[in-house]
Amino acid sequence: MSTPLYQLKAEFFKTLGHPVRIRVLELLSERDHAVSEMLPEVGCEATHLSQQLAVLRRAGLVVSRREGAAVYYTLTSPNIAELLGVARGILSGVLAGQAELLADLQAAEPGGKRA
Known part of the structure; x- marks a missing residue:
């Protein structure tokens, strides 16, 4: 039995239900950003930002790529x-x-x- 669409939508909106994740998505709406560029904009510790980016990656909302030492994120x-x-x-x-x-x-x- 498949998951009802309304339940999938609820899970999607739960993913959006965190201020740091919303701010990250807003920044990525403008252009791709390196993690180091996002840190001062979101106002949290690097470990917390990393956790929130992982949530967004698991949800399929962002993808990452490495360029040298920097990791860049893009909206999907x-x-x-x-x-x-x-x-x-x-x-x-x-x-x-x-x-x-x-x-x-x-x-x-x-x-x-x-x-």
Whole structure:
């Protein structure tokens, strides 16, 4: 019996559910990066970055290649960058709605009455 698609999607989104992994994918959406280039951008220890890159490799989202002493990472699909852009758009809409709600709340008089 095969795994249902919704379950595979849930596992995929769990893989994306870490800030370091998201930041790595954002960086790789721009261009290939060496691990040493990513370290200052993600703000974590080298061992932690290595662990997160391993998770992304196992999930098939990135591939690595060695050039001399450096290890470079690449996205496996441009769809990953597109997905991050869609997520940014969704969040922008949500945050804009929250900003409007906050403005409405701040404009209201104490006690819940509107001015």
